[in-house]
Amino acid sequence: MKRRLCLLLLLSASLAEADDRPNFVIIMVDDMGYAGVRCFGNPYFKTPEIDRLAAEGMRLTDFHSSGTVCSPTRAGLLTGRYQQRAGIEAVIHPVREHPEHRKGLQKTEVTFAELLQSADYTTALIGKWHQGSQGEL
Secondary structure, three states: OOOHHHHEEEEEHHHHHHOOOOOOOOOOOOOOOOOOOOHOOOOOOHHHHHHHHHHOOOOOOOOOOOOOOOOHHHHHHOOOOOOOOOOOOOOOOOOOOHHHHHHHOOOOOOOOOHHHHHHHOOOOOOOOOOOOOOOOO
């Protein structure tokens, strides 16, 4: 019991000293428009968790996508550059024989996640990468 109490006190002390930098949660959804969630006025869909995130955080209401499909849009978001400059002009195709399969985000590109890591942030990607494969093509 004493060990648990000590661990709880240590955890509480470490949380009290947590840094004041903002956290980032960026949600990118394919094929969803501005009004695809309730917090932006859609009365038909129930999106309680996204609504809660919007209520407790920051809602971006004027955002421009650099591409019309997933791979280029992700490249633009990740690098802050036009997708053509990042080397991804079309969807990275899953079939090896397709010409667009051999493309991908160049290793020389710097992503905002890498910049955040250099500022001692912990970063993660959950879901669809769709920026090419690091494996042999």
